[in-house]
Amino acid sequence: MNARTSEQRRTMSKALTRAANASVADVLLTAQGSAGLCSRIGVTGPPGAGKSTLIAALARRRLQREGDIAILAVDPTSPVSGGAILGDRIRMEDLAQNPRVYIRSLASRRSHDGLADNLPDMLEIVERAGFAEAILETVGVGQVEYAVRHVVDTILLVLMPGAGDQIQAMKGGILETADIVVVNKSDQPGARQLAAELAAVVKKRGEDDEGWTPPIVPTSLNDPASIEALAAEIDRHQAWLANRPGTSGRLERRRAQHVGSLVARRVSEVLDELPAEVLRAPLASLYEAVVRRLAEHNDGAADVNRRRRRT
Ligand SMILES: Nc1nc2c(ncn2[C@@H]2O[C@H](COP(=O)(O)OP(=O)(O)OP(=O)(O)O)[C@@H](O)[C@H]2O)c(=O)[nH]1
Ligand SMILES: [Mg+2]
Structure with missing residues:
Protein backbone atom coordinates (compact mmCIF):
# COMPACT_ATOMS: atom_id res chain seq x y z
CA MET A 1 0.00 0.00 0.00
CA ASN A 2 1.38 3.35 -0.97
CA ALA A 3 0.72 6.91 0.03
CA ARG A 4 -2.85 7.50 1.10
CA THR A 5 -5.05 10.24 -0.16
CA SER A 6 -6.81 12.43 2.33
CA GLU A 7 -10.01 10.76 1.19
CA GLN A 8 -8.65 7.33 2.17
CA ARG A 9 -7.62 8.72 5.54
CA ARG A 10 -11.07 10.12 6.11
CA THR A 11 -12.61 6.77 5.25
CA MET A 12 -10.26 5.07 7.68
CA SER A 13 -10.98 7.61 10.42
CA LYS A 14 -14.68 7.11 9.96
CA ALA A 15 -14.33 3.33 10.09
CA LEU A 16 -12.35 3.61 13.33
CA THR A 17 -14.87 5.99 14.88
CA ARG A 18 -17.64 3.62 13.91
CA ALA A 19 -15.74 0.74 15.49
CA ALA A 20 -15.16 2.78 18.65
CA ASN A 21 -18.90 3.20 19.09
CA ALA A 22 -20.06 -0.12 17.70
CA SER A 23 -22.25 -2.50 19.64
CA VAL A 24 -21.20 -6.14 19.67
CA ALA A 25 -23.90 -6.91 17.10
CA ASP A 26 -22.45 -4.23 14.79
CA VAL A 27 -18.95 -5.64 15.17
CA LEU A 28 -20.14 -9.12 14.27
CA LEU A 29 -21.51 -7.79 10.99
CA THR A 30 -18.09 -6.73 9.73
CA ALA A 31 -15.21 -8.07 11.81
CA GLN A 32 -13.59 -11.33 10.77
CA GLY A 33 -10.71 -11.58 13.20
CA SER A 34 -7.05 -10.88 12.64
CA ALA A 35 -5.42 -12.62 9.70
CA GLY A 36 -1.98 -11.41 10.75
CA LEU A 37 -1.65 -9.18 7.69
CA CYS A 38 0.49 -6.48 9.28
CA SER A 39 3.14 -6.49 11.93
CA ARG A 40 1.90 -5.17 15.23
CA ILE A 41 4.18 -3.51 17.73
CA GLY A 42 3.03 -2.54 21.22
CA VAL A 43 4.89 0.20 23.07
CA THR A 44 4.08 0.32 26.72
CA GLY A 45 5.51 1.77 29.90
CA PRO A 46 4.97 4.37 32.61
CA PRO A 47 3.81 7.92 31.84
CA GLY A 48 6.53 10.17 30.54
CA ALA A 49 9.00 7.40 29.73
CA GLY A 50 9.26 8.78 26.21
CA LYS A 51 7.03 6.31 24.39
CA SER A 52 5.54 8.80 21.92
CA THR A 53 8.88 10.36 21.11
CA LEU A 54 10.39 6.94 20.61
CA ILE A 55 7.53 5.79 18.39
CA ALA A 56 7.96 8.90 16.24
CA ALA A 57 11.70 8.25 15.91
CA LEU A 58 11.11 4.58 15.12
CA ALA A 59 8.43 5.37 12.57
CA ARG A 60 10.67 7.92 10.83
CA ARG A 61 13.30 5.23 10.51
CA ARG A 62 10.98 2.48 9.43
CA LEU A 63 9.46 4.66 6.72
CA GLN A 64 12.68 4.14 4.83
CA ARG A 65 11.23 0.82 3.81
CA GLU A 66 8.11 0.06 1.91
CA GLY A 67 4.74 0.11 3.56
CA ASP A 68 2.58 2.50 5.49
CA ILE A 69 2.56 2.86 9.25
CA ALA A 70 -0.42 3.35 11.54
CA ILE A 71 0.14 4.66 15.05
CA LEU A 72 -2.64 4.19 17.58
CA ALA A 73 -2.30 5.67 21.05
CA VAL A 74 -4.60 4.57 23.83
CA ASP A 75 -5.23 7.48 26.14
CA PRO A 76 -6.34 6.37 29.58
CA THR A 77 -6.64 9.88 30.98
CA SER A 78 -9.89 10.97 29.46
CA PRO A 79 -13.06 9.43 28.12
CA VAL A 80 -12.88 11.80 25.17
CA SER A 81 -9.90 13.40 23.44
CA GLY A 82 -7.61 14.71 26.14
CA GLY A 83 -4.40 16.58 26.71
CA ALA A 84 -2.02 13.70 26.18
CA ILE A 85 -3.23 13.40 22.63
CA LEU A 86 -2.40 16.98 21.90
CA GLY A 87 1.09 16.44 23.27
CA ASP A 88 1.54 13.37 21.12
CA ARG A 89 0.30 15.22 18.09
CA ILE A 90 2.91 17.88 18.58
CA ARG A 91 5.65 15.33 19.10
CA MET A 92 4.59 13.60 15.94
CA GLU A 93 3.68 16.64 13.90
CA ASP A 94 5.99 16.02 10.95
CA LEU A 95 4.84 12.41 10.83
CA ALA A 96 1.21 13.41 10.93
CA GLN A 97 1.82 15.30 7.68
CA ASN A 98 3.32 12.26 6.01
CA PRO A 99 0.85 10.58 3.65
CA ARG A 100 2.25 7.17 4.57
CA VAL A 101 1.52 7.61 8.25
CA TYR A 102 -1.80 7.48 10.02
CA ILE A 103 -2.01 8.60 13.66
CA ARG A 104 -5.00 8.19 15.88
CA SER A 105 -5.70 8.46 19.60
CA LEU A 106 -8.21 6.16 21.22
CA ALA A 107 -9.99 6.70 24.50
CA SER A 108 -9.83 3.69 26.82
CA ARG A 109 -13.49 4.16 27.84
CA ARG A 110 -14.96 1.62 30.21
CA SER A 111 -12.35 -1.00 29.64
CA HIS A 112 -10.64 -1.94 32.90
CA ASP A 113 -7.40 -3.19 31.47
CA GLY A 114 -6.42 0.26 30.23
CA LEU A 115 -6.94 -0.60 26.60
CA ALA A 116 -9.71 0.67 24.37
CA ASP A 117 -12.69 -1.68 24.42
CA ASN A 118 -12.78 -2.12 20.70
CA LEU A 119 -9.05 -2.26 20.18
CA PRO A 120 -9.04 -5.69 18.51
CA ASP A 121 -11.69 -4.46 16.06
CA MET A 122 -9.74 -1.28 15.36
CA LEU A 123 -6.48 -3.09 14.78
CA GLU A 124 -8.29 -5.33 12.37
CA ILE A 125 -9.47 -2.27 10.44
CA VAL A 126 -5.88 -1.03 10.26
CA GLU A 127 -4.70 -4.45 9.20
CA ARG A 128 -7.26 -4.78 6.44
CA ALA A 129 -6.61 -1.23 5.21
CA GLY A 130 -3.22 -2.51 4.10
CA PHE A 131 -0.80 -0.95 6.58
CA ALA A 132 2.49 -2.76 6.81
CA GLU A 133 2.93 -1.91 10.45
CA ALA A 134 0.71 -0.89 13.33
CA ILE A 135 2.33 0.68 16.39
CA LEU A 136 0.22 0.81 19.52
CA GLU A 137 1.08 3.10 22.45
CA THR A 138 -0.38 2.28 25.84
CA VAL A 139 0.41 3.84 29.18
CA GLY A 140 0.89 1.85 32.29
CA VAL A 141 2.82 -0.70 34.17
CA GLY A 142 0.57 -3.51 35.17
CA GLN A 143 -2.46 -5.09 33.66
CA VAL A 144 -2.05 -3.27 30.39
CA GLU A 145 0.94 -5.33 29.39
CA TYR A 146 -0.92 -8.57 29.85
CA ALA A 147 -3.84 -7.32 27.80
CA VAL A 148 -1.58 -5.95 25.04
CA ARG A 149 0.01 -9.37 24.67
CA HIS A 150 -2.99 -10.65 22.79
CA VAL A 151 -3.29 -7.85 20.27
CA VAL A 152 0.32 -7.30 19.18
CA ASP A 153 3.25 -9.40 18.00
CA THR A 154 6.11 -7.56 19.69
CA ILE A 155 5.91 -5.72 23.00
CA LEU A 156 8.39 -2.99 23.88
CA LEU A 157 8.50 -2.03 27.54
CA VAL A 158 9.90 1.49 27.77
CA LEU A 159 11.49 2.53 31.06
CA MET A 160 13.60 5.49 32.05
CA PRO A 161 16.28 6.07 34.66
CA GLY A 162 15.34 7.28 38.11
CA ALA A 163 12.42 5.00 38.62
CA GLY A 164 13.59 2.44 41.16
CA ASP A 165 10.06 1.54 42.22
CA GLN A 166 9.34 0.59 38.66
CA ILE A 167 11.97 -2.07 38.86
CA GLN A 168 10.33 -3.49 41.94
CA ALA A 169 7.13 -3.73 39.99
CA MET A 170 9.02 -5.31 37.12
CA LYS A 171 10.26 -8.04 39.39
CA GLY A 172 6.64 -8.72 40.16
CA GLY A 173 6.39 -10.22 36.74
CA ILE A 174 5.60 -7.42 34.36
CA LEU A 175 8.96 -7.80 32.71
CA GLU A 176 7.85 -11.24 31.67
CA THR A 177 5.45 -9.86 29.16
CA ALA A 178 8.03 -7.70 27.38
CA ASP A 179 9.77 -8.93 24.24
CA ILE A 180 12.19 -6.01 24.27
CA VAL A 181 13.05 -3.86 27.27
CA VAL A 182 14.00 -0.31 26.37
CA VAL A 183 15.99 1.90 28.73
CA ASN A 184 15.03 5.22 27.24
CA LYS A 185 16.59 8.61 28.12
CA SER A 186 19.93 6.89 28.30
CA ASP A 187 21.51 10.31 28.15
CA GLN A 188 20.34 10.81 31.73
CA PRO A 189 22.12 9.71 34.91
CA GLY A 190 21.22 6.29 36.21
CA ALA A 191 20.53 4.75 32.81
CA ARG A 192 23.45 2.38 32.98
CA GLN A 193 22.52 1.23 36.44
CA LEU A 194 18.93 0.67 35.38
CA ALA A 195 20.07 -1.37 32.38
CA ALA A 196 22.33 -3.45 34.64
CA GLU A 197 19.54 -4.11 37.14
CA LEU A 198 17.19 -5.12 34.37
CA ALA A 199 19.83 -7.36 32.84
CA ALA A 200 20.20 -9.11 36.21
CA VAL A 201 16.45 -9.69 36.42
CA VAL A 202 16.30 -11.02 32.87
CA LYS A 203 19.35 -13.22 33.37
CA LYS A 204 17.93 -14.73 36.52
CA ARG A 205 14.80 -15.62 34.66
CA GLY A 206 16.46 -16.98 31.53
CA GLU A 207 14.62 -17.39 28.30
CA ASP A 208 10.83 -17.58 28.29
CA ASP A 209 8.80 -20.74 27.70
CA GLU A 210 9.13 -20.29 24.00
CA GLY A 211 12.86 -19.64 23.93
CA TRP A 212 13.13 -15.87 23.63
CA THR A 213 15.27 -13.77 25.95
CA PRO A 214 14.25 -10.11 25.95
CA PRO A 215 17.17 -7.87 25.01
CA ILE A 216 17.73 -4.68 26.98
CA VAL A 217 18.21 -1.80 24.60
CA PRO A 218 19.38 1.63 25.74
CA THR A 219 17.97 4.45 23.63
CA SER A 220 18.24 8.18 23.54
CA LEU A 221 16.41 10.60 21.37
CA ASN A 222 19.64 12.31 20.37
CA ASP A 223 21.44 9.14 19.43
CA PRO A 224 20.17 7.88 16.06
CA ALA A 225 22.33 4.75 16.31
CA SER A 226 20.38 3.71 19.42
CA ILE A 227 17.08 4.03 17.56
CA GLU A 228 18.56 1.99 14.76
CA ALA A 229 19.64 -0.69 17.21
CA LEU A 230 16.11 -0.80 18.62
CA ALA A 231 14.62 -1.10 15.13
CA ALA A 232 17.00 -4.00 14.47
CA GLU A 233 15.89 -5.75 17.68
CA ILE A 234 12.25 -5.39 16.63
CA ASP A 235 13.10 -6.98 13.28
CA ARG A 236 14.99 -9.74 15.04
CA HIS A 237 12.01 -10.51 17.25
CA GLN A 238 9.61 -10.49 14.32
CA ALA A 239 11.85 -12.78 12.30
CA TRP A 240 12.06 -15.10 15.31
CA LEU A 241 8.26 -15.12 15.56
CA ALA A 242 7.87 -15.82 11.85
CA ASN A 243 10.30 -18.73 11.91
CA ARG A 244 8.98 -20.26 15.05
CA PRO A 245 6.74 -23.27 14.77
CA GLY A 246 3.26 -22.55 16.01
CA THR A 247 2.89 -19.03 14.64
CA SER A 248 -0.63 -19.84 13.57
CA GLY A 249 -1.39 -20.76 17.17
N1 LIG B 1 16.53 13.49 28.00
C1 LIG B 1 15.68 12.84 27.22
N2 LIG B 1 14.37 13.18 27.22
C2 LIG B 1 13.54 12.49 26.43
C3 LIG B 1 13.98 11.40 25.63
N3 LIG B 1 12.90 10.89 24.97
C4 LIG B 1 11.84 11.62 25.35
N4 LIG B 1 12.22 12.59 26.23
C5 LIG B 1 11.33 13.62 26.85
O1 LIG B 1 10.48 12.97 27.77
C6 LIG B 1 9.22 13.65 27.83
C7 LIG B 1 8.09 12.66 27.69
O2 LIG B 1 8.13 12.12 26.38
P1 LIG B 1 6.87 11.43 25.72
O3 LIG B 1 7.34 10.88 24.43
O4 LIG B 1 5.70 12.32 25.72
O5 LIG B 1 6.61 10.28 26.77
P2 LIG B 1 5.38 9.28 26.82
O6 LIG B 1 5.90 8.05 27.47
O7 LIG B 1 4.75 9.14 25.49
O8 LIG B 1 4.40 10.03 27.80
P3 LIG B 1 2.83 9.74 28.05
O9 LIG B 1 2.20 9.46 26.73
O10 LIG B 1 2.36 11.01 28.67
O11 LIG B 1 2.79 8.59 28.99
C8 LIG B 1 9.26 14.68 26.72
O12 LIG B 1 9.52 15.94 27.29
C9 LIG B 1 10.40 14.24 25.84
O13 LIG B 1 11.01 15.30 25.17
C10 LIG B 1 15.38 11.06 25.65
O14 LIG B 1 15.86 10.13 24.98
N5 LIG B 1 16.17 11.81 26.48
MG1 LIG C 1 2.75 9.41 24.86
Whole structure:
Protein backbone atom coordinates (compact mmCIF):
# COMPACT_ATOMS: atom_id res chain seq x y z
CA MET A 1 0.00 0.00 0.00
CA ASN A 2 1.38 3.35 -0.97
CA ALA A 3 0.72 6.91 0.03
CA ARG A 4 -2.85 7.50 1.10
CA THR A 5 -5.05 10.24 -0.16
CA SER A 6 -6.81 12.43 2.33
CA GLU A 7 -10.01 10.76 1.19
CA GLN A 8 -8.65 7.33 2.17
CA ARG A 9 -7.62 8.72 5.54
CA ARG A 10 -11.07 10.12 6.11
CA THR A 11 -12.61 6.77 5.25
CA MET A 12 -10.26 5.07 7.68
CA SER A 13 -10.98 7.61 10.42
CA LYS A 14 -14.68 7.11 9.96
CA ALA A 15 -14.33 3.33 10.09
CA LEU A 16 -12.35 3.61 13.33
CA THR A 17 -14.87 5.99 14.88
CA ARG A 18 -17.64 3.62 13.91
CA ALA A 19 -15.74 0.74 15.49
CA ALA A 20 -15.16 2.78 18.65
CA ASN A 21 -18.90 3.20 19.09
CA ALA A 22 -20.06 -0.12 17.70
CA SER A 23 -22.25 -2.50 19.64
CA VAL A 24 -21.20 -6.14 19.67
CA ALA A 25 -23.90 -6.91 17.10
CA ASP A 26 -22.45 -4.23 14.79
CA VAL A 27 -18.95 -5.64 15.17
CA LEU A 28 -20.14 -9.12 14.27
CA LEU A 29 -21.51 -7.79 10.99
CA THR A 30 -18.09 -6.73 9.73
CA ALA A 31 -15.21 -8.07 11.81
CA GLN A 32 -13.59 -11.33 10.77
CA GLY A 33 -10.71 -11.58 13.20
CA SER A 34 -7.05 -10.88 12.64
CA ALA A 35 -5.42 -12.62 9.70
CA GLY A 36 -1.98 -11.41 10.75
CA LEU A 37 -1.65 -9.18 7.69
CA CYS A 38 0.49 -6.48 9.28
CA SER A 39 3.14 -6.49 11.93
CA ARG A 40 1.90 -5.17 15.23
CA ILE A 41 4.18 -3.51 17.73
CA GLY A 42 3.03 -2.54 21.22
CA VAL A 43 4.89 0.20 23.07
CA THR A 44 4.08 0.32 26.72
CA GLY A 45 5.51 1.77 29.90
CA PRO A 46 4.97 4.37 32.61
CA PRO A 47 3.81 7.92 31.84
CA GLY A 48 6.53 10.17 30.54
CA ALA A 49 9.00 7.40 29.73
CA GLY A 50 9.26 8.78 26.21
CA LYS A 51 7.03 6.31 24.39
CA SER A 52 5.54 8.80 21.92
CA THR A 53 8.88 10.36 21.11
CA LEU A 54 10.39 6.94 20.61
CA ILE A 55 7.53 5.79 18.39
CA ALA A 56 7.96 8.90 16.24
CA ALA A 57 11.70 8.25 15.91
CA LEU A 58 11.11 4.58 15.12
CA ALA A 59 8.43 5.37 12.57
CA ARG A 60 10.67 7.92 10.83
CA ARG A 61 13.30 5.23 10.51
CA ARG A 62 10.98 2.48 9.43
CA LEU A 63 9.46 4.66 6.72
CA GLN A 64 12.68 4.14 4.83
CA ARG A 65 11.23 0.82 3.81
CA GLU A 66 8.11 0.06 1.91
CA GLY A 67 4.74 0.11 3.56
CA ASP A 68 2.58 2.50 5.49
CA ILE A 69 2.56 2.86 9.25
CA ALA A 70 -0.42 3.35 11.54
CA ILE A 71 0.14 4.66 15.05
CA LEU A 72 -2.64 4.19 17.58
CA ALA A 73 -2.30 5.67 21.05
CA VAL A 74 -4.60 4.57 23.83
CA ASP A 75 -5.23 7.48 26.14
CA PRO A 76 -6.34 6.37 29.58
CA THR A 77 -6.64 9.88 30.98
CA SER A 78 -9.89 10.97 29.46
CA PRO A 79 -13.06 9.43 28.12
CA VAL A 80 -12.88 11.80 25.17
CA SER A 81 -9.90 13.40 23.44
CA GLY A 82 -7.61 14.71 26.14
CA GLY A 83 -4.40 16.58 26.71
CA ALA A 84 -2.02 13.70 26.18
CA ILE A 85 -3.23 13.40 22.63
CA LEU A 86 -2.40 16.98 21.90
CA GLY A 87 1.09 16.44 23.27
CA ASP A 88 1.54 13.37 21.12
CA ARG A 89 0.30 15.22 18.09
CA ILE A 90 2.91 17.88 18.58
CA ARG A 91 5.65 15.33 19.10
CA MET A 92 4.59 13.60 15.94
CA GLU A 93 3.68 16.64 13.90
CA ASP A 94 5.99 16.02 10.95
CA LEU A 95 4.84 12.41 10.83
CA ALA A 96 1.21 13.41 10.93
CA GLN A 97 1.82 15.30 7.68
CA ASN A 98 3.32 12.26 6.01
CA PRO A 99 0.85 10.58 3.65
CA ARG A 100 2.25 7.17 4.57
CA VAL A 101 1.52 7.61 8.25
CA TYR A 102 -1.80 7.48 10.02
CA ILE A 103 -2.01 8.60 13.66
CA ARG A 104 -5.00 8.19 15.88
CA SER A 105 -5.70 8.46 19.60
CA LEU A 106 -8.21 6.16 21.22
CA ALA A 107 -9.99 6.70 24.50
CA SER A 108 -9.83 3.69 26.82
CA ARG A 109 -13.49 4.16 27.84
CA ARG A 110 -14.96 1.62 30.21
CA SER A 111 -12.35 -1.00 29.64
CA HIS A 112 -10.64 -1.94 32.90
CA ASP A 113 -7.40 -3.19 31.47
CA GLY A 114 -6.42 0.26 30.23
CA LEU A 115 -6.94 -0.60 26.60
CA ALA A 116 -9.71 0.67 24.37
CA ASP A 117 -12.69 -1.68 24.42
CA ASN A 118 -12.78 -2.12 20.70
CA LEU A 119 -9.05 -2.26 20.18
CA PRO A 120 -9.04 -5.69 18.51
CA ASP A 121 -11.69 -4.46 16.06
CA MET A 122 -9.74 -1.28 15.36
CA LEU A 123 -6.48 -3.09 14.78
CA GLU A 124 -8.29 -5.33 12.37
CA ILE A 125 -9.47 -2.27 10.44
CA VAL A 126 -5.88 -1.03 10.26
CA GLU A 127 -4.70 -4.45 9.20
CA ARG A 128 -7.26 -4.78 6.44
CA ALA A 129 -6.61 -1.23 5.21
CA GLY A 130 -3.22 -2.51 4.10
CA PHE A 131 -0.80 -0.95 6.58
CA ALA A 132 2.49 -2.76 6.81
CA GLU A 133 2.93 -1.91 10.45
CA ALA A 134 0.71 -0.89 13.33
CA ILE A 135 2.33 0.68 16.39
CA LEU A 136 0.22 0.81 19.52
CA GLU A 137 1.08 3.10 22.45
CA THR A 138 -0.38 2.28 25.84
CA VAL A 139 0.41 3.84 29.18
CA GLY A 140 0.89 1.85 32.29
CA VAL A 141 2.82 -0.70 34.17
CA GLY A 142 0.57 -3.51 35.17
CA GLN A 143 -2.46 -5.09 33.66
CA VAL A 144 -2.05 -3.27 30.39
CA GLU A 145 0.94 -5.33 29.39
CA TYR A 146 -0.92 -8.57 29.85
CA ALA A 147 -3.84 -7.32 27.80
CA VAL A 148 -1.58 -5.95 25.04
CA ARG A 149 0.01 -9.37 24.67
CA HIS A 150 -2.99 -10.65 22.79
CA VAL A 151 -3.29 -7.85 20.27
CA VAL A 152 0.32 -7.30 19.18
CA ASP A 153 3.25 -9.40 18.00
CA THR A 154 6.11 -7.56 19.69
CA ILE A 155 5.91 -5.72 23.00
CA LEU A 156 8.39 -2.99 23.88
CA LEU A 157 8.50 -2.03 27.54
CA VAL A 158 9.90 1.49 27.77
CA LEU A 159 11.49 2.53 31.06
CA MET A 160 13.60 5.49 32.05
CA PRO A 161 16.28 6.07 34.66
CA GLY A 162 15.34 7.28 38.11
CA ALA A 163 12.42 5.00 38.62
CA GLY A 164 13.59 2.44 41.16
CA ASP A 165 10.06 1.54 42.22
CA GLN A 166 9.34 0.59 38.66
CA ILE A 167 11.97 -2.07 38.86
CA GLN A 168 10.33 -3.49 41.94
CA ALA A 169 7.13 -3.73 39.99
CA MET A 170 9.02 -5.31 37.12
CA LYS A 171 10.26 -8.04 39.39
CA GLY A 172 6.64 -8.72 40.16
CA GLY A 173 6.39 -10.22 36.74
CA ILE A 174 5.60 -7.42 34.36
CA LEU A 175 8.96 -7.80 32.71
CA GLU A 176 7.85 -11.24 31.67
CA THR A 177 5.45 -9.86 29.16
CA ALA A 178 8.03 -7.70 27.38
CA ASP A 179 9.77 -8.93 24.24
CA ILE A 180 12.19 -6.01 24.27
CA VAL A 181 13.05 -3.86 27.27
CA VAL A 182 14.00 -0.31 26.37
CA VAL A 183 15.99 1.90 28.73
CA ASN A 184 15.03 5.22 27.24
CA LYS A 185 16.59 8.61 28.12
CA SER A 186 19.93 6.89 28.30
CA ASP A 187 21.51 10.31 28.15
CA GLN A 188 20.34 10.81 31.73
CA PRO A 189 22.12 9.71 34.91
CA GLY A 190 21.22 6.29 36.21
CA ALA A 191 20.53 4.75 32.81
CA ARG A 192 23.45 2.38 32.98
CA GLN A 193 22.52 1.23 36.44
CA LEU A 194 18.93 0.67 35.38
CA ALA A 195 20.07 -1.37 32.38
CA ALA A 196 22.33 -3.45 34.64
CA GLU A 197 19.54 -4.11 37.14
CA LEU A 198 17.19 -5.12 34.37
CA ALA A 199 19.83 -7.36 32.84
CA ALA A 200 20.20 -9.11 36.21
CA VAL A 201 16.45 -9.69 36.42
CA VAL A 202 16.30 -11.02 32.87
CA LYS A 203 19.35 -13.22 33.37
CA LYS A 204 17.93 -14.73 36.52
CA ARG A 205 14.80 -15.62 34.66
CA GLY A 206 16.46 -16.98 31.53
CA GLU A 207 14.62 -17.39 28.30
CA ASP A 208 10.83 -17.58 28.29
CA ASP A 209 8.80 -20.74 27.70
CA GLU A 210 9.13 -20.29 24.00
CA GLY A 211 12.86 -19.64 23.93
CA TRP A 212 13.13 -15.87 23.63
CA THR A 213 15.27 -13.77 25.95
CA PRO A 214 14.25 -10.11 25.95
CA PRO A 215 17.17 -7.87 25.01
CA ILE A 216 17.73 -4.68 26.98
CA VAL A 217 18.21 -1.80 24.60
CA PRO A 218 19.38 1.63 25.74
CA THR A 219 17.97 4.45 23.63
CA SER A 220 18.24 8.18 23.54
CA LEU A 221 16.41 10.60 21.37
CA ASN A 222 19.64 12.31 20.37
CA ASP A 223 21.44 9.14 19.43
CA PRO A 224 20.17 7.88 16.06
CA ALA A 225 22.33 4.75 16.31
CA SER A 226 20.38 3.71 19.42
CA ILE A 227 17.08 4.03 17.56
CA GLU A 228 18.56 1.99 14.76
CA ALA A 229 19.64 -0.69 17.21
CA LEU A 230 16.11 -0.80 18.62
CA ALA A 231 14.62 -1.10 15.13
CA ALA A 232 17.00 -4.00 14.47
CA GLU A 233 15.89 -5.75 17.68
CA ILE A 234 12.25 -5.39 16.63
CA ASP A 235 13.10 -6.98 13.28
CA ARG A 236 14.99 -9.74 15.04
CA HIS A 237 12.01 -10.51 17.25
CA GLN A 238 9.61 -10.49 14.32
CA ALA A 239 11.85 -12.78 12.30
CA TRP A 240 12.06 -15.10 15.31
CA LEU A 241 8.26 -15.12 15.56
CA ALA A 242 7.87 -15.82 11.85
CA ASN A 243 10.30 -18.73 11.91
CA ARG A 244 8.98 -20.26 15.05
CA PRO A 245 6.74 -23.27 14.77
CA GLY A 246 3.26 -22.55 16.01
CA THR A 247 2.89 -19.03 14.64
CA SER A 248 -0.63 -19.84 13.57
CA GLY A 249 -1.39 -20.76 17.17
CA ARG A 250 -0.68 -17.15 18.04
CA LEU A 251 -3.31 -15.91 15.59
CA GLU A 252 -5.77 -18.42 16.93
CA ARG A 253 -5.15 -17.23 20.46
CA ARG A 254 -5.61 -13.67 19.25
CA ARG A 255 -8.94 -14.54 17.70
CA ALA A 256 -10.03 -16.44 20.78
CA GLN A 257 -9.16 -13.42 22.91
CA HIS A 258 -11.05 -11.19 20.50
CA VAL A 259 -14.18 -13.27 20.82
CA GLY A 260 -13.69 -13.35 24.59
CA SER A 261 -13.61 -9.55 24.66
CA LEU A 262 -16.79 -9.43 22.58
CA VAL A 263 -18.55 -11.76 24.99
CA ALA A 264 -17.41 -9.64 27.95
CA ARG A 265 -18.67 -6.53 26.22
CA ARG A 266 -21.95 -8.20 25.44
CA VAL A 267 -22.34 -9.09 29.12
CA SER A 268 -21.85 -5.40 29.98
CA GLU A 269 -24.42 -4.42 27.38
CA VAL A 270 -26.89 -6.92 28.83
CA LEU A 271 -26.29 -5.71 32.39
CA ASP A 272 -26.94 -2.15 31.27
CA GLU A 273 -30.19 -3.20 29.64
CA LEU A 274 -31.56 -5.07 32.64
CA PRO A 275 -34.33 -3.30 34.56
CA ALA A 276 -33.53 -2.27 38.13
CA GLU A 277 -35.93 -4.78 39.68
CA VAL A 278 -34.05 -7.64 38.03
CA LEU A 279 -30.82 -6.28 39.48
CA ARG A 280 -32.42 -6.46 42.91
CA ALA A 281 -33.30 -10.13 42.45
CA PRO A 282 -31.28 -12.90 44.14
CA LEU A 283 -27.96 -13.51 42.44
CA ALA A 284 -29.00 -16.83 40.92
CA SER A 285 -32.04 -15.22 39.26
CA LEU A 286 -29.95 -12.35 38.02
CA TYR A 287 -27.41 -14.76 36.59
CA GLU A 288 -30.15 -16.67 34.87
CA ALA A 289 -31.60 -13.46 33.42
CA VAL A 290 -28.21 -12.46 32.02
CA VAL A 291 -27.59 -15.87 30.50
CA ARG A 292 -31.06 -15.89 29.00
CA ARG A 293 -30.48 -12.50 27.39
CA LEU A 294 -27.12 -13.64 26.07
CA ALA A 295 -28.84 -16.62 24.46
CA GLU A 296 -31.34 -14.26 22.83
CA HIS A 297 -28.40 -12.32 21.48
CA ASN A 298 -26.91 -15.54 20.28
CA ASP A 299 -29.97 -15.93 18.07
CA GLY A 300 -29.08 -12.49 16.79
CA ALA A 301 -25.54 -13.63 15.98
CA ALA A 302 -26.89 -16.63 14.10
CA ASP A 303 -29.03 -14.18 12.19
CA VAL A 304 -25.90 -12.16 11.33
CA ASN A 305 -24.28 -15.33 10.02
CA ARG A 306 -27.29 -16.05 7.85
CA ARG A 307 -27.31 -12.49 6.50
CA ARG A 308 -23.60 -12.68 5.81
CA ARG A 309 -23.92 -15.94 3.91
CA ARG A 310 -26.59 -14.40 1.74
CA THR A 311 -24.40 -11.46 0.66
N1 LIG B 1 16.53 13.49 28.00
C1 LIG B 1 15.68 12.84 27.22
N2 LIG B 1 14.37 13.18 27.22
C2 LIG B 1 13.54 12.49 26.43
C3 LIG B 1 13.98 11.40 25.63
N3 LIG B 1 12.90 10.89 24.97
C4 LIG B 1 11.84 11.62 25.35
N4 LIG B 1 12.22 12.59 26.23
C5 LIG B 1 11.33 13.62 26.85
O1 LIG B 1 10.48 12.97 27.77
C6 LIG B 1 9.22 13.65 27.83
C7 LIG B 1 8.09 12.66 27.69
O2 LIG B 1 8.13 12.12 26.38
P1 LIG B 1 6.87 11.43 25.72
O3 LIG B 1 7.34 10.88 24.43
O4 LIG B 1 5.70 12.32 25.72
O5 LIG B 1 6.61 10.28 26.77
P2 LIG B 1 5.38 9.28 26.82
O6 LIG B 1 5.90 8.05 27.47
O7 LIG B 1 4.75 9.14 25.49
O8 LIG B 1 4.40 10.03 27.80
P3 LIG B 1 2.83 9.74 28.05
O9 LIG B 1 2.20 9.46 26.73
O10 LIG B 1 2.36 11.01 28.67
O11 LIG B 1 2.79 8.59 28.99
C8 LIG B 1 9.26 14.68 26.72
O12 LIG B 1 9.52 15.94 27.29
C9 LIG B 1 10.40 14.24 25.84
O13 LIG B 1 11.01 15.30 25.17
C10 LIG B 1 15.38 11.06 25.65
O14 LIG B 1 15.86 10.13 24.98
N5 LIG B 1 16.17 11.81 26.48
MG1 LIG C 1 2.75 9.41 24.86
